[in-house]
Amino acid sequence: MSAGAASAAVLDDPLREDVDKSVVDAVVVLPALFVPEACQWLQTTAGRVALEGYSWMQAVHWVAGSGLYKPRRHRSHGPRSFGPTTVRVAQELAQLFPCRPGIEYLVRRTGLSERTVEYHLGMLREAGLLAYVVRGTRIRGAAAQASEFALMVPPEFDAALGIRTVLRDETAPEYTRAVCGIAEAGRELMAKLARKAARKVRRPRTKSGSKASVKDARQGAVTVVSGEARCTPMQVGTSAISSAGGTYSPPEEKLASGEAKSPTPKMSTKQAGGRRKQSKVGRRYQLAKELVQELDWLRGCAVPRVAWVARDVADAGWTVTDVRAWLHMRGEVTKVRRGSGLLAVLLAGAETVLDTPAKRADAIEQWRGAQEAARRHRIEQVRNRTERYDGDWAMPTSYRVQQDVATAFAKVREVATGGRAALTDHQDSGPDTENLPIGSGVQDLQDDEIVQARNDARQRLMMGDTSLITVAVDTLGREEAEHLYGPALVRRGMQLACGARSSLMTYGRR
Structure with missing residues (x-):
């Protein structure tokens, strides 16, 4: 693009009427403005964070008037240029802190469609004016989370206006650079951008029966409202326009007669606090x-x-x-x-x-x-x-090792008590050994006593109680216990006793 063509393109735009040709010639030498998707995050961006929305809107108006960013250069769909609609979306973002806008919120505030809002948010990111802090999520069954953005000033803006920046803390990231001065040649353009940032771009009000207004509204025409007639929350910086000078209050006689409305908004009476009642x-x-x-x-x-x-x-x-x-x-x-x-x-x-x-x-x-x-x-x-299980000693999980340990304990007890005959003087203190036959030996028991002992052990085993078998094995030994209760019953009882010590097996309930 030549310098003359760039000047004509800039001056034909209603948002660019204050840019002179000398500035346009200086802008043409700058490279094309485009930020790839990988650099649209706060950690990877090359720009600096805007301290407030007013200075950020100056950068937005500069991008809109410079013509360095063209959306159709990298994709074939969406808006054709960075125009008034993008500036209107940026105005809503500049008033949010933190900047976490939902798509539905921007649709309601701007009157645009959901797809259009998404297009213009993508254009602001590609122009280096927005950077992701946290990207939103949409999970089925959960509430959608909105993305949080950081308001960024692209490095091309600082280069075009001769703005000098400094990193006050060497350990801080590069995007925290602060402005420390501006070149003399860029002061005039900065003042013009300040006046544009103090004004607000709004949708035109269409009149009923006016074909021209309807046609302008369909084409996306906008109305620029001066700062003297409307208060701007972000009106700070180099602008000398006072927002309080244009405040209008109707006379008292009109308020009393009902001809004029009170400037103070009335709160809804549907619910306390002015909130709508839930349907x-x-x-x-x-x-x-x-x-x-x-x-x-x-x-x-x-x-x-x-x-x-x-x-x-x-x-x-x-x-x-x-x-x-x-x-x-x-x-x-x-x-x-x-x-x-x-x-x-x-x-x-x-x-x-x-x-x-x-x-x-x-x-x-x-x-x-x-x-x-x-x-x-x-x-x-x-x-x-x-x-039960966190003591000083734990029973081994191997069945063979358990047999060896039980045999060793039986021998130690036999030596300590003076032999098998000492079992006749043994008095059991626990309720689980009350049915264990104690005498001179198992061989002296009658057949009906052995049958009764086995029935008692089998009934307790069905309820998950292995105390009769385990006590018999510990006191009499494995051979005597098998002679008393039978090998199958002793083996089953020892298996259940071993499984009771494991957290992977339960018995006695469903």
């Missing part, structure tokens, strides 16, 4: 969102479908605590294939059963009591496991 559909969606977040078996379900399933209880004024109490009354679930379908079955007729707040309060108390009992039971289980 029926809003209550359904709020309850559905809380249920998806708190119930594990509802994770991944669509919030609109859960809202439709829980519409009856939501209309009845139920909260998520009421729903959880009702689900506790219906019974806990262990395997769920389709969460929304199960919720529809469990909530059928719930609003007719717990139809009063008192009934729902009683259900909540029962649910909380069950939660407290389950918590105490878990604490007791952990305490018993710790006291």
